[in-house]
Amino acid sequence: MKISVLGSGYVGTTAAACLAELGHEVTAIDIDEEVVASLNAGEAPIHEPGLDELLTAHAGGNLTATIDYGVVPETDVTFMALATPSKPDGSIETSIIESAATSLGEAIAGKPSTHQVVVKSTVVPGTTENVIAPRIADAAGEDFEISMNPEFLREGSAVMDFQEPDKIVLGAETDRARETMRAVYEPLVARVATNVVETGIREAEMIKYANNAVLAAKISTMNEIGNICKEYGVDAYEVADAVGLDSRIGRAFLDSGVGWGGSCFPKDVTALITAAREVGYDPSLLDAVVEVNEKQPRRMLELLDEHTDVGDERVAVLGLAFKPGTDDVRESRAIPIIEGLRERGASVVGYDPVATGNMRKRFPDIEYAGSAGEALDGAAAAMVVTEWDEFAALDDEFDRMADPVVVDGRRIVSRRDGLVYEGLTW
Structure with missing residues (x-):
């Protein structure tokens, strides 16, 4: 498949490189020209074990990078892997992904076939349907599919986590969207025994937060127990x-x-x-x-x-x-x-x-x-x-x-x- 990936941070770069390794033709899109140049040279803009090797293998072949959204209509699927940092009040900042959604909508406006958009950014339930989709629709109309595919990549082992996942979560509301996402991951699922969870978009959004909250709670629980242990010499x-x-x-x-x-x-x-x-x-x-x-x-x-x-x-x-x-x-x-x-x-x-x-x-x-x-x-x-x-x-x-x-x-x-x-x- 032909895939475009918006955003070249930890998630976007890892996803782009690993999707290229699966045999897809991938175009990474980023506003930072230095990052784009780095990717095209086969060099990772971040430190992540195994990533340089993938980029070296696929740059100029299955993987290219650009700042031009004009390539999006030439692809079948677009993954949105943009940052959603914290605001001072703790809520997520969606301005980056909103701006990208508008640019994406403008790019696919008039495309003769339905375009598949997959949100990979971490967003609270309802964001994909109520914030991102309307901004795409404002420019492109309603002829696109949108779905949610949260990431579970640990920095320091992100490449391994993508290639050997505990689970793949596919959040969609239509059969067409689900079928497209299955096709994206079919080469991986055929090679690695993993759990594929098909669910609704809001459930997929929430699974990411629940996953991290449980892990964080596990660490804090043991830290609290560890603090008590120290007082007892245990x-x-x-x-x-x-x-x-x-x-x-x-x-x-x-x-x-x-x-x-x-x-x-x-x-x-x-x-x-x-x-x-x-x-x-x-x-x-x-x-x-x-x-x-x-x-x-x-x-x-x-x-x-x-x-x-x-x-x-x-x-x-x-x-x-x-x-x-x-x-x-x-x-x-x-x-x-x-x-x-x-x-x-x-x-x-x-x-x-x-x-x-x-x-x-x-x-x-x-x-x-x-x-x-x-x-x-x-x-x-x-x-x-x-x-x-x-x-x-x-x-x-x-x-x-x-x-x-x-x-x-x-x-x-x-x-x-x-x-x-x-x-x-x-």
Whole structure:
């Protein structure tokens, strides 16, 4: 099939590359000329394992990129993978996808055949039908089909998640729309045993939010239990291992620590809370999920305070990305850690294998090291925030610290002898 993908962020770029790998002829459309040039050169504009290889394989062949919406009528299906960031009140900002919907409608106006539009952006129930579709219709009339296909891609493993999904959710209201989406994913379903869920558009929109809310709640629940475990001198990870053996629970997302961040969990849980209140429901459990997550970095700083005064001292922050495998620093737990250290008068030096450039945009006036050892050199303390594998292998590097106080927010550090070592929840 011929497919166009609007938006070349994490979701759009991964989807475009993986759809090309499935044999479809894909055109990525983005307003950023640098991103378009990068894609056409076979280079990923983001750090995502496996993505460069796919782009190198398909750029100029099954995958091309452009800023021109004029190519849309030449395709059978358009995926909308535009950002829906949070507004100050927690609701989603739809202006980007609304503008794209108008441009899309103008592009397909007069097309002799019915065009299929698939919303892949994360939007609250009712948005596809009440916000996006009317803007397409204003320019194109009613001769198009619209459906919803939420993504469940984890940054750091997005390519694998697309190619080996737990589920594919197809939200549509007509047989024609469902048949088209089945055809898009048929090469994948034929190769990989997965669950295909066919549902209505609003149900598909809600499944995405419910999915992330449950996962966020699971993490916050274990963090709360981990905090209690620490007070009793109990190993929270041994507890998690046993709890995870229950088939109703499972071991995934039970590692207690400094909390969740990134582009999905914070935005989606907050959006669901806001949307619930807009329809008159008080989501008190989700409020608590967020509250627990927000207090974890503060607890990490409080543990540091118990052992040393970092005023005018050098403190290393190891890990700046919100999770390993990505350079994304959105809602990274390193941000409140850095802010808290600066409030205490510390001289902060940060290190991350890939995310330094993005964090530098947020904190341009702190020091950044080229290695973990360099960051630890002369430091009075170290805060381990992201579970990069290389931090587990640190050994003699800790001997470069002035006072070996280490607060580990992820239980990743292997060497603990000779250190004043504090685990966040164990």
